[in-house]
Amino acid sequence: MTPPPDAALPDAVLFDMDGTLFDSEKLWDVGLDELAHHLGGELSPAARTTMIGAPLAMSMEILHADLGRPDLDVATSGAWLEDYMRTLFTTSLVWRAGAQEVLKAVRAAGIPAALVTATRRNLVEVALDTLGRENFDAVVCGDEVTHSKPHPEPYLRAASLLGVNPEACVAIEDSVNGTASAEAAGCPVLVVPSEAPVPSGPRRVHRESLVGVGLPELAAVLTAVAS
Structure with a gap:
């Protein structure tokens, strides 16, 4: 054009x-998969797609619902993910x-x-x-x-x-x-x-x-x- x-x-x-x-969405894939495993489950591809471009709190709500654990605390899960992502952002951004x-x-x-x-x-x-x-x-x-x-x-x-x-x-x-x-x-x-x-x-x-x-x-x- x-x-x-x-x-x-x-x-x-x-x-x-x-x-x-x-x-960096691929880095978020890694972090979200690790968080799901940490919480005792596995993130579905459909839920991951819904998270793309969404704020952290919304993403944690989607993750918890996908795992069948809406009782989990959004802030706690978000803090865990951000700690994990900080290392990836320091070493692996492309x-x-x-x-x-x-x-x-x-x-x-x-x-x-x-x-x-x-x-x-x-x-x-x-x-x-x-x-x-x-x-x-x-x-x-x-x-x-x-x-x-x-x-x-x-x-x-x-x-x-x-x-x-x-x-x-x-x-x-x-x-x-x-x-x-x-x-x-x-x-x-x-x-x-x-x-x-x-x-x-x-x-x-x-x-x-x-x-x-x-x-x-x-x-x-x-x-x-x-x-």
């Missing part, structure tokens, strides 16, 4: 983290193909960027050692909003922190929950699915990969949504 020569660039680019910038190049292009052009993630701040701080704190003008984490994804609040907050109109931004997402959050906030969304398909929608442009995505392709998302 190529925009016309005079196509406007986005006022900001809002990046999801897990599954979008990092191929950029998703093309993601680092997109981020570099956005920063080189002076376009404001935000990280908008359902992951909680303590793990995001670990991830920022790899992402580069200097690459983001704002960071919105799952435990810093009243309503996390799929609610629009995270993307609305990111746009507000950057002082831009969400409709003039491009959000980059990989999941159903994250895409719904960005779309509900009014953002055009570049959808690059990772672990599960994401349905089409009026404010969504789909690509199989971020490889080859640069400023013209980001401008094309705005053009496609506006047309």
Whole structure:
């Protein structure tokens, strides 16, 4: 998709983290499987798919229901998982193909960027050692909003922190929950699915990969949504 020569660039680019910038949903697979075993059960593929892009508390509720143990404490399970994931985030984060190049292009052009993630701040701080704190003008984490994804609040907050109109931004997402959050906030969304398909929608442009995505392709998302 190529925009016309005079196509406007986005006022900001809002990046999801897990599954979008990092191929980290596979790390969450490991952590969630280990937690399920720790709790004496096994996580089903259907329940795992539902968790993609969801906040921690929601994921723990899904896990407990899947194990037939709704009596378990969400906070206790969440703390166990975060402790396990901290090591994986320190040693095993891998950029998703093309993601680092997109981020570099956005920063080189002076376009404001935000990280908008359902992951909680303590793990995001670990991830920022790899992402580069200097690459983001704002960071919105799952435990810093009243309503996390799929609610629009995270993307609305990111746009507000950057002082831009969400409709003039491009959000980059990989999941159903994250895409719904960005779309509900009014953002055009570049959808690059990772672990599960994401349905089409009026404010969504789909690509199989971020490889080859640069400023013209980001401008094309705005053009496609506006047309």
